[in-house]
Amino acid sequence: CSAPNRGPRARCSPVSVGPALPAHGARSVLPRSAKKGRSQQDPRARWLKAAILLLFLCAAAGGGLVVWSRVRTQDGIPEGGIPADGVTEVLAHRSDTLQDKFVEVPCSEDYESHRRFAGCTPRKCGRGVTDAVITREEAERIRRIAERGLSLGGSDGGASILDLHSGALSLGKHFVNLYRYFGDKIQDIFTEEDFALYRDVRQRIQQRIAQVFGISSSALYLTKPTFFSRMNSTGAKTTHDEYWHPHVDKVTYGSFDYTSLLYLSDYSKDFGGGRFVFMDADSNKTVEPRAGRVSFFTSGSENLHRVERVQWGTRFAITISFSCDPQHGIGDPGVTGHHP
Numbered sequence: 001c002s003a004p005n006r007g008p009r010a011r012c013s014p015v016s017v018g019p020a021l022p023a024h025g026a027r028s029v030l031p032r033s034a035k036k037g038r039s040q041q042d043p044r045a046r047w048l049k050a051a052i053l054l055l056f057l058c059a060a061a062g063g064g065l066v067v068w069s070r071v072r073t074q075d076g077i078p079e080g081g082i083p084a085d086g087v088t089e090v091l092a093h094r095s096d097t098l099q100d101k102f103v104e105v106p107c108s109e110d111y112e113s114h115r116r117f118a119g120c121t122p123r124k125c126g127r128g129v130t131d132a133v134i135t136r137e138e139a140e141r142i143r144r145i146a147e148r149g150l151s152l153g154g155s156d157g158g159a160s161i162l163d164l165h166s167g168a169l170s171l172g173k174h175f176v177n178l179y180r181y182f183g184d185k186i187q188d189i190f191t192e193e194d195f196a197l198y199r200d201v202r203q204r205i206q207q208r209i210a211q212v213f214g215i216s217s218s219a220l221y222l223t224k225p226t227f228f229s230r231m232n233s234t235g236a237k238t239t240h241d242e243y244w245h246p247h248v249d250k251v252t253y254g255s256f257d258y259t260s261l262l263y264l265s266d267y268s269k270d271f272g273g274g275r276f277v278f279m280d281a282d283s284n285k286t287v288e289p290r291a292g293r294v295s296f297f298t299s300g301s302e303n304l305h306r307v308e309r310v311q312w313g314t315r316f317a318i319t320i321s322f323s324c325d326p327q328h329g330i331g332d333p334g335v336t337g338h339h340p
């Protein structure tokens with residue numbers, strides 16, 4: 001399993017359900033040469049034949065189920081759906097307009113193995129969803145920035161990223177540096193207004209996280225990677241395209257203490273599949289993306305999660321992440337001084 005999952009429940013091994021298929025079904029019990037015409041058959045032979053046929057049909061149906069379940073499952077998780085054996089609750093429906101939903105969960109020990117920063121390192125852990133911090137219009141403007149930037153490149157597979165901080169942009173099976181590649185022409189692509197909006201949105205999300213977790217906003221540092229993502233149903237061409245693996249952000253990215261996701265498109269309108277799933281021991285909790293929705297959570301393994309594979313359409317989002325460690329802080333991108 002290539003998933004960066006060090007969480008409590010690895011879900012990477014394919015499972016198959018349904019009865020096992022006998023090696024050759026039941027057909028070989030009666031040799032062809034032993035077949036008789038109907039009228040000649042003794043009744044016991046007819047019964048035996050009927051029983052064998054029934055057995056064969058059951059075996060074939062069972063085999064079909066195994067094959068079907070193999071096609072349907074990846075990493076032990078049905079494609080675009082819910083673990084076959086799990087209970088799923090919806091934490092945030094697309095049609096809900098949430099003010100400040102918050103669910104507290106006990107903190108994992110992940111933070112113990114890192115330097116602690118008083119007044120910032122999570123003591124209270126959990127997850128929140130709000131539609132009241134960023135408007136739909138702002139999300140649409142941000143989405144246009146993402147579309148413009150990503151139109152300059154794009155992965156051959158189903159996941160493309162654009163990091164305005166480092167300049168990383170997916171291109172084919174690799175990444176290029178946008179700022180190096182386009183030089184001063186970048187000013188024709190992104191305006192100062194775009195960067196101002198990005199900054200403003202980032203600040204408001206940061207303030208909301210600080211307020212909900214009872215810390216000072218100035219104790220949080222924007223950290224990398226902070227990036228736009230564009231996902232669709234194209235098959236993966238490299239592991240960078242495999243966005244659906246369960247993972248823990250603190251393990252995957254190291255510097256993250258608080259993760260936020262700003263969604264820029266709507267589940268079931270712009271794309272199918274692609275829901276965000278918190279994977280708890282007792283059940284899964286989904287967040288259905290909607291433009292302007294901010295989902296935020298502490299980055300340790302108390303918040304193991306994954307994204308369902310996108311089934312159709314295109315899903316846009318931004319991952320905006322914060323660290324308590326000033327040494328991991330990065331500045332906002334801008335027309336001037338955005339080079340790493």
Ligand SMILES: O=C(O)CCC(=O)C(=O)O
Nearest residue numbers: 229249261276307317319
């Ligand atoms: O886009 C999402 O909903 C989640 C992305 C994610 O898990 C990540 O960037 O670490």
Ligand SMILES: [Fe+2]
Nearest residue numbers: 247248249305
């Ligand atoms: Fe993540």
